[in-house]
Each structure stands twice: as C-alpha cells, then as structure tokens.
Amino acid sequence: MRSAFCHAVFVDTGATFLPAHDISALSALYLLSGxxxxxxxxxxxxxxxxxLLGGMLVSSLGHLSELTPGKMPEWATISAFLVMGALIGTRFKGISAELFLxxxxAGLLVTLITVGMAILGVVLVMPIVGLDPSLLFVAFAPGGVEAMAAIAVQSGxxxxFVAAHHVFRLLxxxxxxPMLLRGTKATSNANDEA
Incomplete structure (x- = not known):
C-alpha cells in the first residue's frame, strides 16, 4: 500500500503537450538572454x-509565471536538434575505425546494463508510487535531459517529471x-607509498 508521503511527492503533473501557439519574438529574446x-x-x-540547465531553468520560470507563454517555433526546434546532432558528431573526429567499432x-553493453537497471527501478518503484510504468521508464532510462524530455513530449x-529526474541525476x-575520483586517487597514492 502506498504511503501518503509517496502519493503527495511522486505525482504526474499532467503536462503532456506543448502550448498551442508559438512564443512571441520578444519573449523568445527574453528567454534566450536569460x-x-x-x-x-x-x-x-x-x-x-x-x-542546457540554464535554459531549462529560465524557460521553466518564464512559463510557470506566464511571462513568456508559447512554444518555440518548429523551425527553431528542428534547427536546435540539427546543431546538437552536428556537435555530437564532431566528437568522432580523428578516431580509427577499430576504435569506433x-x-x-562498449556503448551497447553499457546501454543494456543501464536499461536493465532502469527496468529494475521501475519494477521496484511502481508499486510504491503508483505511476505509469512507461513514465517511470523514460524518467529512469539512460539518456540526455533534452532527448528524454523530447521523448516524453512525443509519447504523451x-x-x-522526466526532466526533473534527469536533471537530478546530473546534479x-x-x-x-569528484568524490569517487578523490577516493580513487587516495587509494592509488596509498598503493604507491606501500
């Protein structure tokens, strides 16, 4: 049985779609500057x-306060995804075909492990919080904040909820x-002294 605390804290906000109209040019300028x-x-x-986090914070506050209502126009959204994809692609510059393969x-193996962990998390948490398993999976699954939020929007x-989980993971x-790296360094230094 779910506790009242879990029911009060873990709730679906009901936000399942973008605003119907595009943001005004002035509001978009405020958002981008902020x-x-x-x-x-x-x-x-x-x-x-x-x-990315700065943009999410300013946009969230702007939309919550209704100072900057509306969604980004389709051409701006598509342009942003194209630029992001191109930037990610530049990370492959200079690597050999062998290293690429x-x-x-390694990427497939890590993805399988993290997807398995996400599924386990959904199975363990779903009875406690009582939310839709697909919502929990997208919130727990590996991926970037912007990609997972976009998947959530496209999936209704x-x-x-999804972005909050991924931002918390990043934080x-x-x-x-840094704590783990410090611990590894301390262990390495102790081994070197021995």
Whole structure:
C-alpha cells in the first residue's frame, strides 16, 4: 500500500503537450538572454551542461509565471536538434575505425546494463508510487535531459517529471564523481607509498 508521503511527492503533473501557439519574438529574446546569463553563472559554478540547465531553468520560470507563454517555433526546434546532432558528431573526429567499432560495442553493453537497471527501478518503484510504468521508464532510462524530455513530449508523457529526474541525476553525478575520483586517487597514492 502506498504511503501518503509517496502519493503527495511522486505525482504526474499532467503536462503532456506543448502550448498551442508559438512564443512571441520578444519573449523568445527574453528567454534566450536569460538562459545565456544563467548558463554562464552555472558554467562558472562548474555545473554540468550549464547552458542546457540554464535554459531549462529560465524557460521553466518564464512559463510557470506566464511571462513568456508559447512554444518555440518548429523551425527553431528542428534547427536546435540539427546543431546538437552536428556537435555530437564532431566528437568522432580523428578516431580509427577499430576504435569506433570498440566504442560501439562498449556503448551497447553499457546501454543494456543501464536499461536493465532502469527496468529494475521501475519494477521496484511502481508499486510504491503508483505511476505509469512507461513514465517511470523514460524518467529512469539512460539518456540526455533534452532527448528524454523530447521523448516524453512525443509519447504523451509528463516532460516535467522526466526532466526533473534527469536533471537530478546530473546534479548527483556532479557531486558523486569528484568524490569517487578523490577516493580513487587516495587509494592509488596509498598503493604507491606501500
């Protein structure tokens, strides 16, 4: 039986689609300017995906307050995805075909492991929180914040719930990875001294 706490905390916000009309040019300018500024602050604070998180924060606040209503026009969304894809593609510059194939194998293995962990998480959490398993899977599955939120929107799931989980994962990794690396360094130094 679900506790009242779980029911109050883990709820679907009901946001399943984008606004019907496009954002005005002035509102878009406000959003982009605010996102650039907050992204720069996040970059100085050494947060991962600083400009992405800055854009999400400013856009969320702008839409929650209804100061910047509307969605980005289709041409802007498609352009952003094309630029993102092209930037990701540049990461493959200079690697050999052999390394590329090894990377694909490693990527598939890691993806299978993390998808398995996401499915296990859904199975364990679903009876407690009582949410749709597809919503939980997209929230727990491996992937970038923007891609998983886009999948949620296209699937008619709650993009706010999904994005919140992925942003939390990024923030958690920001804290845990440096701690783990420090621990690894300390162990390595102790082994070198012995």
């Amino acid at each position: 996102a650039a500024l907050i992204g720069f602050v996040f970059l100085k604070a050494k947060l991962p995906a600083a400009y 090894k990377s694909i194998g 799931l709650d993009p706010t 958690l990794l920001t804290i845990l990875v």
